[in-house]
Amino acid sequence: MRQAGTYSGMVISGKTGPHLLPLARIKKIMKKSGEEVKMISGESPIVFSKACELFIKELTQRSWMVTIKGKTRTLSKEDVASAVLATDLFDFLLNLVSQSAPAPLHPKPPN
């Protein structure tokens, strides 16, 4: 019987352990991303757990830079939207945050 190691133990027990995000959820999201995504290696959700952590940290940091300019101490969704707008790398998020953007991006109201 396979001994549960650091990583496989977590997958079996369902705990995140040193991973900050649940691997099963990540796998679900990956599978939903496209029809052509059929099989995912065991290490892929683990890789994404780390990648998402880095992504969240970067976007949070950039958003916070916007927050403190406004002299408040509460990070708002408008701050996140501003950070996305200001960063070319996050262009893929433009549609997602356009409803929260402080300046109107689209003339029509969000449906």
Added chain:
Amino acid sequence: MVDEQERLLPIANVGRIMKQILPPSAKVSKEAKQTMQECATEFISFVTGEASDKCRKENRKTVNGDDICWALGALGFDNYAEAIVRYLHKYREAERDKATQNKASCSRSSQDKDEGDSSEDKSDQQPHQQIDVPTPSARV
């Protein structure tokens, strides 16, 4: 009906990661966490799409860690790619150690799954776990 929250990364986890990078006095609105949840979920879809596209072009069915690293680099997330290549290397080493312990009788690992040429730092690797690589590039 699928619960909306089921398609996103859990808000508690996302919030925890956000707090790690913010000063202790910082507050985060619930809506900001929700936005971050959606952004992070979209990030996964975006990168996975690129990685699976590569697999399809190469007639491979399984998206693996290397594909994700490649996709991150291709999409401009170069700094993430570097950190994750190291992370993936450590994970594979841990898996290899586990496999070696399970075998017990053989100290030389015969499961050589080195797909990437990313490992430069071998200072923490035990000498008796020397990897047998088919490529001529020196791994000592």
